[in-house]
Amino acid sequence: VPHRDGDRDVTQQILDLLDQKPTLRSSEDLADVSQVEIKAALDRLASRSMVTYETADSELVVLTKEGQAISDEGSHEFKVWEAVKQAGKVAIKELPGLVKNADVKVGQGNAFRNKWIKKDGDSLIPLADEVQDTTRAELQKIGETKRVEAPKALADLKKRKLVTTTKVFSYTVQKGDKYAKVMPVEVTDLTADMLADGSWESANFKPYNFNALGAPQNAGALHPLNKVRAEFRNIFFNQGFVEMPTARFVDSGFWNFDALFVPQQHPARDMQDTFFISDPAAADPPRDDPIAEQAMKEMEEGARRLYSNPEAEKQIKPRDYEKYFQNIIDVHQDGAFGSIGYRYPWSKEECLRLVLRTHTTAVSTWVLHRLAEDPRPARYFSIDRVFRNETVDATHLAEFHQIEGVIADFGLTLGGLQKFLETFFAHIGITNLRFKPAYNPYTEPSMEIFGYHTGLAKWVEIGNSGMFRPEMLLPMGLPADLRVYGFGLSLERPTMIKYGVSNIRDLLGHKVDLNFIESNAAVRLDKN
Numbered sequence: 001v002p003h004r005d006g007d008r009d010v011t012q013q014i015l016d017l018l019d020q021k022p023t024l025r026s027s028e029d030l031a032d033v034s035q036v037e038i039k040a041a042l043d044r045l046a047s048r049s050m051v052t053y054e055t056a057d058s059e060l061v062v063l064t065k066e067g068q069a070i071s072d073e074g075s076h077e078f079k080v081w082e083a084v085k086q087a088g089k090v091a092i093k094e095l096p097g098l099v100k101n102a103d104v105k106v107g108q109g110n111a112f113r114n115k116w117i118k119k120d121g122d123s124l125i126p127l128a129d130e131v132q133d134t135t136r137a138e139l140q141k142i143g144e145t146k147r148v149e150a151p152k153a154l155a156d157l158k159k160r161k162l163v164t165t166t167k168v169f170s171y172t173v174q175k176g177d178k179y180a181k182v183m184p185v186e187v188t189d190l191t192a193d194m195l196a197d198g199s200w201e202s203a204n205f206k207p208y209n210f211n212a213l214g215a216p217q218n219a220g221a222l223h224p225l226n227k228v229r230a231e232f233r234n235i236f237f238n239q240g241f242v243e244m245p246t247a248r249f250v251d252s253g254f255w256n257f258d259a260l261f262v263p264q265q266h267p268a269r270d271m272q273d274t275f276f277i278s279d280p281a282a283a284d285p286p287r288d289d290p291i292a293e294q295a296m297k298e299m300e301e302g303a304r305r306l307y308s309n310p311e312a313e314k315q316i317k318p319r320d321y322e323k324y325f326q327n328i329i330d331v332h333q334d335g336a337f338g339s340i341g342y343r344y345p346w347s348k349e350e351c352l353r354l355v356l357r358t359h360t361t362a363v364s365t366w367v368l369h370r371l372a373e374d375p376r377p378a379r380y381f382s383i384d385r386v387f388r389n390e391t392v393d394a395t396h397l398a399e400f401h402q403i404e405g406v407i408a409d410f411g412l413t414l415g416g417l418q419k420f421l422e423t424f425f426a427h428i429g430i431t432n433l434r435f436k437p438a439y440n441p442y443t444e445p446s447m448e449i450f451g452y453h454t455g456l457a458k459w460v461e462i463g464n465s466g467m468f469r470p471e472m473l474l475p476m477g478l479p480a481d482l483r484v485y486g487f488g489l490s491l492e493r494p495t496m497i498k499y500g501v502s503n504i505r506d507l508l509g510h511k512v513d514l515n516f517i518e519s520n521a522a523v524r525l526d527k528n
């Protein structure tokens, strides 16, 4: 911290004052020095036992701009009365032109109530010859004393926004054991010369100041979304979930919609919700893809290292994509796997359109279809970005992040999903879940999740969930008794709640204030 001359002056001032009298009071003796400077000088002296001091805090009443104006020029009602009195009679609609720097409406109301003026048809005439502007007198007094004795009067003035209060500290200072008229010269470095000539023995070394704050560092900072994401990842990892590879933002309609049994005429697919890619216009049909396979391999290996599941050691066999593609066509168009399907002419072109993925369920679908090579209980999650063509407002952006979890196991039931979600959300301080029947083309039943947020003390909608439909799972080749839960929530919502952000644009996008990113606290989600 750079040396500040101001502090030294104040330090000497304090020593001088104590030379003249036994006790000094900062509120009187150092009235024109800032609190910060006084405190710094006192700590400097106290740490060397040159003074001792006590702190007392008190509340000072300060006039607001409006309060000061009334104190200087008179209250609104006084100005109204004065204008009416001078004119003798004023048409009500002329009044604002005659009264300067005052709230004419408030003034008029108060002047009526005080019986200073009265109505005469469309005009105002004075009632009182002389008036006492008590509001002005009261504020003038407060301006001098900085105090209001009656708490009720203070509350009233605050409510009228005429005064505010600030806390001030005052210090009572006395000489300490090592008091001296001047600060002794302090040595900060031990030098070779001092050692050689022995002067180190009598030198007055400056004590370490262990209370000094470090200089602020120009370090990088994690975005709040990243911090909350890290917390959620841990919650998932602690419950045996494996992270899905979500690196691709652009995907085909096949993985984003068709494979999820979303009909091609579904409103969510049309221009209003989905960003379509125009170049290249179409994806290849689903096929072996070395990059995706590599990502999948890494995921599986990670899972094996974590949970050493010998079952999973089996080599994953290549998928028969052609068959899967045909299964999807069948289940949509003509019905298959025990379903009557949607019975519409299915379009390959629509299926192969490229989109910015609208949900991370596109990735879950891809991972589940890989699971069909070796069907077994599995838990997957992802937290990544999705895109929707929405009108941007305080709570919506065209891109946001989804937290998604998928659980596959034999014989799962809906009650198990509810229980799981209760446990999951309790980890972030949300309890007493309520479930509302909902609709997703790919889950049945589907439930919206509402939770009581203990921090906010209110019910909030927190996510969407369901059990994936057989029309989605059976074409993959998963066995009929392997059931799969899915649930999703946005990362932005809990982050906004956690950091008290009410406009999503303060959190994500080009309007974000970098200071906010830099200075906000680490996140700890409330655990129940």
Ligand code: PHE
Residues within 6 Å of the ligand: 358, 359, 360, 361, 404, 440, 443, 464, 465, 466, 485, 486, 487, 488, 489
């Ligand atoms: N994909 C859903 C959404 O976008 C979330 C979800 C995932 C719902 C899995 C059910 C199952 O909101």
